[in-house]
Amino acid sequence: MGQGSVSSAVRALQTTLSFCYGKNIAVDGDFGPATRQALIEVQRSSRIAADGVYGPQTRDALGHRMTGPGCGIIAQPPRLA
Secondary structure (H helix, E strand, O other): OOOOOEOHHHHHHHHHHHHHOOOOOOOOOEOOHHHHHHHHHHHHHOOOOOOOOOOHHHHHHHOEEEEOOEEEEOOOOOOOO
16 A cells, blocks of 8 residues: 555554554545655665555554554464465
């Protein structure tokens, strides 16, 4: 998922970037330049490839979800062989 995408999944990512990582971006479901830049900053701080694309590596590195008024780390599901 990257710049130009418009969906509820983008809105969920924006919510995580805003509330869990303190990024000042609109939560509107539109993956624009501000969302891309915020994602790159979070990717850099997570020490993963900072390409501004939300894929498996970024999903696994973020590992956050909304938990009431805050954010929490969620355990990653086991991978099937």
